[in-house]
Amino acid sequence: MLSRIVAGVDGSDASLAAARLAAAEAAAEHRPLRLVHARLPVADYALLLPPGIAADDALAPRALIDAVRKDLRRAYPGLDVRAVVTESGPAAALLRASRSAGLLVVGRSGLHPGRRSPAGSTTARVAAGANCPVVVVGPQLPEHGEVVVGFDPADPGSPAVPYAFAAAQWRGSSLRICCVRPVDGGRWPDDATARRAVSEAVAGWRAAFADVPVAIDVLAGLDPVARLLDASVEAGLVVVGEWDRGRADPGPAGRLPEVLVRNAACPVAVVRPSRRHTRRADPGPTAPAGRPDDPGPGTRRS
Structure with missing residues (x-):
């Protein structure tokens, strides 16, 4: 089976664009897609979900990620797309997921881009430390271009x-x-x-x-x-x-x-030599995954 594509989703416009781009590539290459959502502060769910759901600390994360998954399945019927909710921080969760991914797609900024520090943002940490190619996406996807x-x-x-x-x-x-x-x-x-x-x-x-x-x-x-x-x-x-x-x-x-x-x-793709092994003659982006996805402890799948 071809290696999976992983997309980080936090409900921001950039992360939703990242999920759409990841789904398009996964569908084109017949690869599975995994959505990873790290639990947000309770107040953030109030910006993204109806009041009754947002107030339910147990239900809100699953409701958010399931809505994204359903939208992608409607856009790409037959796409193998699953979702993980994790209690880990977003950078740690995505870096862990990158160990068994062929591609990781993330948004350029989260729900509160003004709060992030230039050196310590989730995106910067993931782009610098992932074990697979990382594509960083802004809120708007270009329709075409070389x-x-x-x-x-x-x-x-x-x-x-x-x-x-x-x-x-x-x-x-x-x-x-x-x-x-x-x-x-x-x-x-x-x-x-x-x-x-x-x-x-x-x-x-x-x-x-x-x-x-x-x-x-x-x-x-x-x-x-x-x-x-x-x-x-x-x-x-x-x-x-x-x-x-x-x-x-x-x-x-x-x-x-x-x-x-x-x-x-x-979008920007940062492609470094794989940290899983020494550089091969053909380090193409669709090499088979070495093992199943390991989102780590404190996760729930669907």
Whole structure:
């Protein structure tokens, strides 16, 4: 069975958009979907549910997650979608679920985005620590747009590249590969040479995904963070990998995942090497799950 997709749901507009995106991908790839809801403060349920249900501490979490599940089943008949209510904190619950997931989808901000601290938000913790690719979604999903991937010539084997090809394929969109780091020891060659180097690095993936139109964009001398933020305005998805990897001075590109997750105009996929095992030759996004979902103690399923 293909590895499951997990979506975090807290009732916010961004989390509902995340659930819809997760359901669309799960349906397209015939993968199971699991919704994870961490119990909210009682006052928050009053913003989301009718008064009688919101006041019932035992009923409110299940009522919220079941309503989302029913909506997704109506939109995607036949979709295998189940729900988990957990007593753990949201970040801990989602990080735990990521251990056996193929993809984790979360909203960019929760019910009270103004309350979150920039360094300690659930989204930032999950994007930085998950054991699988993470897609971060804002309140509105783009209806269309190309997939953009930030390509680091220092790491041509990044799993972000095959993930981006696969994402473009199932969406039926084109792929734009943005080369945002120096290609030759910190000195830029001419654009044609840089473009050829990138093309050679991804030749195997272009052959494997021959139906995906590909463009290569060389961003010489420009801030990669700003350029990828610009690209996100018209994109359907931006994909980035692990850009710092312990370098003494990662430069502007080291901020890519963090800045894009918080500010991009479209969903952002953060794809790092799997922490479950060493990097494989084909770290694609639809690899089989190693074991059943383990949402951890204090959870209830349906």
